[in-house]
Amino acid sequence: MSDIEVIVGRIGRAHGIRGEVFVDVRTDEPGRRFAPGGTLRMGDKRRPATLASVRWNRGKLIVSFAEAPDRTAVEQLTGELLYDHVPEAELPSEKDEYFDRHLVGLVVRDHTGAERGTVSEVLHLPAQDVLQLDVDGEERLVPFVSALVPTVDVAGGFLQLADVDGLLEDVE
Known part of the structure; x- marks a missing residue:
């Protein structure tokens, strides 16, 4: 079974003087990806990032890395993406949940079953997740x-939309 690389977070600003940073979580399962002692990959060069500590504070993830022991070191990491390797066949822990990689590329069918386009991206917005669709070269x-x-x-290999005006075409 092969592994694939997925983005699990982005390093934010430093927190305190002990080398902790806030992480903008980019995974639905942070408990699976951010475990103390675990190793992620960081930045364009995929340098190892060993999680020395992991904790939550007021709904925000705060971590420290063994490779960056103080505030000065972690300030250099701000904005870096964090990656993890996961088994390609791995499924979410909950029923009716999907990883982005499972949705992108699916054929989009309208309520009648007619193929209308494909899922090009999954956007994780504050209120809810949104599917970006490519419908005849137009973004919906x-x-x-x-x-x-x-x-x-x-x-x-598909998803089907409900019979709702305006999902795939503009309504006058």
């Missing part, structure tokens, strides 16, 4: 909620 955004996207068949 659809909130990823069951009322609008009632069917997701990853194995079948």
